[in-house]
Amino acid sequence: MSPNLDDAMKRLEKALGLLEASVSRRLEADRRRGDLETELQLMQDDRSRLAVELDGAVTRLHRFEAATDDVSRRVREAIGAVQSVLAQAGAIQAEEG
Template identity: 35%
Template sequence: MPQLKDAVAELEAALGRLEASVDSLSDSHSPQRLVRAEAEALRRDRAQLAMDLDASRAREKELEALADEASRALGVAIAEVKAAMQAQPQKH
């Protein structure tokens, strides 16, 4: 998760730098179409990364809920085994 978060942050920073470059190139003779196309590609990549991050976070929450449920079930089972063992007469 941290890697995906870092990648999104890096992409946002790169997009900001690219947009600043586009603004500064508006007075130059560079092909603005190419720069704008690259900026749009970065925006699409960022959107995809954001969706992937959201999906990963949702999956993480699902897994945490399943782990909590399993932990509770295990706790109940342990308590039942202990109770059953205590209810039986001890043999010496």
């Protein structure tokens, strides 16, 4: 082969090697982008699920707080009733005594 043809072949082989490397990098970048898009979608799904769970937890907390308030009110009423009964019993004993 002539020297010009050899040089042209070497340049062609080098260019093809660079092209293959570039294509490989591009394919890898596309694969990574696809992985990132998949990961982002999974994170968005998790966020949505967690938001629903948080809403449920807040609702349960409000119900629990309402129940606690109701129990506290009933306990105060019961304490008042017991104190009233004890005061009446003390008054009766004082009258008899």
